[in-house]
Amino acid sequence: MSSAFVTYSHDFGKLNMEADLRYENVDFKYYDDGKYTADQSKNYSNWFPSLSLSMPFGDVQMQLSYAADINRPNYWVLRSGVQYSNHYTYETGNPFLVSE
DSSP states (O other), X not given: OEEEXXXXXXXXXXXXXXXXXXXXXXXXXXXXXXEEOTTTOEEEEEEEEEEEEEEXXXXXXXXXXXXXXXXXXXXXXXXXXXXXXXXXXXEEOOTTOOOO
């Protein structure tokens, strides 16, 4: 995983603006018993912008913010093996899940 982050901040009188941009690259190679599995390997390249505006209104500081984010499945959720939990429960993952 690698990422880069840049931020810019500027005051326009009482209004403060902050803009951020993050780039993230994730290269996950999945191996099953030492054999590379392309369908289950993941490669993500995403940009995540954010913007924040703030200014005082009398004694109160007001802020409006926007941020983009991503939710990626955990490694254990991607597993394809079956886990025996008890007499009634078997668990398995889904190796074909994608980010949201």
